[in-house]
Amino acid sequence: MNRPPAARATDAIHAGQAPDSLSGAIVPPLTLASTFVMDTPGVPRSGYDYSRSGNPTRSALETALVTLEAGGAAFAFPSGLSAEDTLLRVLTRPGDTVLFGRDVYGGTFRLLTAVLAGEGRTPVATDVFDLAALERDLARTRPVVLWLETPSNPLLEIADLDRIASLAHAAGALLVVDNTFASPALQQPLALGADVVVHSTTKLIGGHSDMVGGALVTRPGLPLPRDRSGVGGSSDVADSIAYLRNATGAVPGPFDAWLAARGLKTLHVRAERAAASAGRIAEHFRGHPAVRRVHYPGLPDHPGHDVARRQMRGFGTVVSLTLRDADAARRACERTRLFALAVSLGAVESLVEHPASMTHAAKEGSPDAIAPELVRFSVGLEDVDDLVDDIEQALA
Known part of the structure; x- marks a missing residue:
């Protein structure tokens, strides 16, 4: 169903x-059953026989996700990384190249460069924010998949999805977009040309720091690349994801699915409020004597500001600050009072972290390592003046 953006807050409450x-x-009730009674052997009453294969609570979440992302099919997973792993195994084979944006989450980087590379796939980093360089890398590597995040983690860079989708498809690659930082409340990559959207539902979608989950949403009728058939015999990406997820058991428990669906009901109001506060924080610390650079796409001098205005409905809930040096960054993380020093983001509670030693430690020693002077702030729903004061005292 082609819904106008303003209607998606309604869908988030009612879909599924x-x-x-x-x-x-x-x-809707939380269905905790592991198995379902049949009246006739092999004929489920309502399509459910065993909760690994299907569960009504999980189905409700997937109905909401596919509606909000305007996709063809949605699949819930026990974590964002399990969703990524399943997708990459469906789309690629040993010998294939995966081209990925340099500023990706550390767990994604580790999955690509340590796990999947060890099985014969070739990960190649590229600058998805330099379209000329990206076009050259697409032509040189001929990847099966181009993988990116926008806004990126933790530098908050913005990729021009419409133009990148055209480049990727011209090179014969599928475009996968991690939409975790924006969520469907602020951005819909499938409408901008992406083939698959990835979420860590732990973050903005769950929104309350009380569950872990992931999700994939595919565009309608998406075929496997290069005329291939999947492990289940189908050439359809959605069919292949469903088959592999069931075969490997990579499914979330019903309570986590229920919590994610509950989080969706307040997603839009939370994302809008937190993004407004993030914008205030970013503006406040421009020119601050302890801050060398503010990373936030809502600032007019951000390199991706114009693209973000065009393809997003808000600039996101995360602000990163480059401080004077690594010691200053670590001290700031230790001194906040309202911002809890913890990994993750997108929750009602504000969080602070040191990416170089926490979420992105897997990149240490690589050309894409995160500078130790960087501090990432995930803005929650506390009073914005209190949050500004907390960062001020931490930097003092």
């Missing part, structure tokens, strides 16, 4: 969330 037909409960 019909009141219980038996009791009328406004919140």
